[in-house]
Amino acid sequence: MWFGVVSLFPDMFRALTEHGVSGRAVKQGKVSVSCWNPRDYAYDNYQTVDDRPYGGGPGMLMKIQPLEEAIQAARHSADQQPGKPAKVIYLSPQGRKLDQQGALELLQEDKLILVAGRYEGIDERLIEREIDEEWSIGDFVLSGGEMAAMTLMDTVIRLVPEVLGHNQSAEQDSFMDGLLDCPHYTRPEQYQGRAVPDVLLSGNHEKIRRWRLKQSLGRTWERRPDLLDALELNNEQQTLLTEYLNERET
Numbered sequence: 686m687w688f689g690v691v692s693l694f695p696d697m698f699r700a701l702t703e704h705g706v707s708g709r710a711v712k713q714g715k716v717s718v719s720c721w722n723p724r725d726y727a728y729d730n731y732q733t734v735d736d737r738p739y740g741g742g743p744g745m746l747m748k749i750q751p752l753e754e755a756i757q758a759a760r761h762s763a764d765q766q767p768g769k770p771a772k773v774i775y776l777s778p779q780g781r782k783l784d785q786q787g788a789l790e791l792l793q794e795d796k797l798i799l800v801a802g803r804y805e806g807i808d809e810r811l812i813e814r815e816i817d818e819e820w821s822i823g824d825f826v827l828s829g830g831e832m833a834a835m836t837l838m839d840t841v842i843r844l845v846p847e848v849l850g851h852n853q854s855a856e857q858d859s860f861m862d863g864l865l866d867c868p869h870y871t872r873p874e875q876y877q878g879r880a881v882p883d884v885l886l887s888g889n890h891e892k893i894r895r896w897r898l899k900q901s902l903g904r905t906w907e908r909r910p911d912l913l914d915a916l917e918l919n920n921e922q923q924t925l926l927t928e929y930l931n932e933r934e935t
């Protein structure tokens with residue numbers, strides 16, 4: 686998968702390209718990340734990349750011309766890559782809320798260009814002209830779109846086939862089945878006087894699968910009932926949730 690990034694702080698993306706699962710995916714060539722900096726397209730002596738807002742008010746906006754040229758340079762590079770035309774995404778609190786389902790949809794794209802805003806954002810006419818979709822990682826304001834862009838990229842990259850590999854497949858992730866994750870345990874068996882649930886030591890993989898599913902259902906019911914409302918539970922899930930809730934009362 687090909688990612689183009691438009692940002693005043695391209696170095697921030699090293700957090701994604703030089704570390705962990707995403708870093709390995711880039712190193713192995715399964716994912717590519719290229720950056721374009723609007724400052725490289727600011728031709729005045731001060732390399733101005735911000736501009737004052739019409740109508741007054743606090744803060745600045747990103748200057749149109751350097752940003753527009755950086756986006757167009759990213760598009761031009763994307764056009765050299767095989768696959769469907771790039772989808773240009775702007776990260777902002779005004780965008781579509783990102784969730785696991787949205788990440789799966791974005792995974793279907795061959796090329797994504799992510800525009801990270803700074804200051805108070807960008808001119809609406811540039812959004813209308815250059816941006817295909819606005820996305821948000823949550824209802825809060827960050828000082829820039831870079832961390833939102835990296836969040837979106839990471840959640841998509843880990844879904845790219847063969848990035849996680851079979852031993853950590855993304856399907857087992859919580860949210861992949863619309864539920865919260867079950868509790869996890871590792872050595873030692875007794876930790877600070879607390880034991881690992883016996884079922885996990887039993888080696889009975891069917892019992893373990895059912896226990897984990899029951900825990901996910903129970904946790905989701907307790908912590909995020911809204912997620913349950915969006916699900917049609919099958920018979921097994923309904924039975925396990927009922928068991929969990931009955932055990933809870935004891």
Ligand SMILES: NC(=O)c1ccc(NCc2cccc(O)c2)nc1
Binds near residue numbers: 821824827
């Ligand atoms: N929730 C998000 O995805 C998100 C994205 C960006 C961002 N900061 C840059 C910015 C960009 C545009 C308008 C604006 O007000 C702030 N903050 C939060």
